[in-house]
Amino acid sequence: MKSGFIGIVGRPNVGKSTLMNSMLGEKIAITSAKPQTTLNRITGIYTDLEYEDGEGIQMIFLDTPGIHKPHNKLGAAINETAVNTLDGVDVILLIVDGTQDFGKGDEAVLQLLEKAACPCLLAVNKTDLISPEEYLTLYNRYETTGIFDDIYGVSALKGDNVRMLRDRLAGYMQDGPMYYPEDIATNHPERFIVSEIIREKLMHYLKEEVPHGVFVEIESFEEPEDGDGITEIGAVIYCEKKSHKGIIIGKNGNKLKGVGKAARKDIEALIGGKVYLSLWVKVKENWRDSERTIRNWGYKDDR
Numbered sequence: 696m697k698s699g700f701i702g703i704v705g706r707p708n709v710g711k712s713t714l715m716n717s718m719l720g721e722k723i724a725i726t727s728a729k730p731q732t733t734l735n736r737i738t739g740i741y742t743d744l745e746y747e748d749g750e751g752i753q754m755i756f757l758d759t760p761g762i763h764k765p766h767n768k769l770g771a772a773i774n775e776t777a778v779n780t781l782d783g784v785d786v787i788l789l790i791v792d793g794t795q796d797f798g799k800g801d802e803a804v805l806q807l808l809e810k811a812a813c814p815c816l817l818a819v820n821k822t823d824l825i826s827p828e829e830y831l832t833l834y835n836r837y838e839t840t841g842i843f844d845d846i847y848g849v850s851a852l853k854g855d856n857v858r859m860l861r862d863r864l865a866g867y868m869q870d871g872p873m874y875y876p877e878d879i880a881t882n883h884p885e886r887f888i889v890s891e892i893i894r895e896k897l898m899h900y901l902k903e904e905v906p907h908g909v910f911v912e913i914e915s916f917e918e919p920e921d922g923d924g925i926t927e928i929g930a931v932i933y934c935e936k937k938s939h940k941g942i943i944i945g946k947n948g949n950k951l952k953g954v955g956k957a958a959r960k961d962i963e964a965l966i967g968g969k970v971y972l973s974l975w976v977k978v979k980e981n982w983r984d985s986e987r988t989i990r991n992w993g994y995k996d997d998r
């Protein structure tokens with residue numbers, strides 16, 4: 696059996712979570728067009744018991760928040776989560792956005808990688824949006840750093856080269872135990888994934904500052920007593936301002952209904968049964984700057 700850990704890092708919005716989901720063939724991490732969608736480290740597990748010549752493999756992907764210049768305590772905490780992931784993995788996969796020119800933020804990430812003790816691969820993502828010349832410019836820029844064992848152009852969205860990249864990463868797995876049972880794709884509790892799904896819909900439906908100031912807490916999760924009953928879930932959406940509360944609820948409650956309906960569909964697919972979802976909105980001012988709140992809500996990496 697080969698197994699190991701792959702740290703997925705990069706700046707916000709480059710497609711880390713999309714690429715992890717694509718390598719898993721399953722949606723575990725939420726994604727959105729807005730930066731700072733991922734706030735915790737998200738584990739995605741790929742197991743194939745017949746990988747090569749009958750030998751099995753288990754690849755444990757660690758998707759991380761985008762590395763950025765923090766503006767509040769939450770930002771600092773999630774940055775730390777990403778940077779900590781560079782330690783204790785077998786291989787690091789840096790993802791960059793092929794549509795963006797190399798800049799200061801990229802330089803800062805490279806400086807972090809220079810200190811990493813394990814091998815690094817690079818994926819230039821979103822190749823579906825760029826020309827071969829644009830790809831080559833980025834390729835050359837990164838190639839000269841000497842940090843990467845290999846550089847791949849991929850499209851996480853279209854799946855181009857994703858299989859090849861996963862096979863290359865598999866080469867870094869070592870003889871080791873099976874850390875998780877064969878049939879699980881993540882080690883996060885269902886409630887956490889449910890709260891993430893709700894947050895994803897909020898990211899999609901809300902504009903500008905509002906979605907970044909929301910946090911979702913599952914208050915109740917009651918599974919049916921018989922197999923095909925309804926799972927009843929109650930969740931609270933915390934936001935930072937009274938005015939945001941109004942925006943989230945929307946005219947005649949329409950916004951919140953839309954979020955609830957979209958989330959319910961995904962949650963039903965996740966748990967494979969009917970769901971009754973109740974959502975409430977509450978205000979918790981400046982929670983992104985409250986050390987205690989951040990820790991209580993699990994955004995602090997306390998390894």
Ligand SMILES: Nc1nc2c(ncn2[C@@H]2O[C@H](COP(=O)(O)OP(=O)(O)OP(=O)(O)O)[C@@H](O)[C@H]2O)c(=O)[nH]1
Nearest residue numbers: 708709710711712713727728731732733761851852
């Ligand atoms: N065109 C195109 N869009 C992509 C590709 N990969 C990701 N995206 C889009 O880029 C946006 C960001 O994707 P995410 O996977 O959420 O990015 P992330 O790096 O995880 O972002 P954070 O969690 O905020 O750090 C989403 O709108 C994706 O649909 C790709 O290969 N091609």
Ligand SMILES: [Mg+2]
Nearest residue numbers: 711712732733
């Ligand atoms: Mg992400």
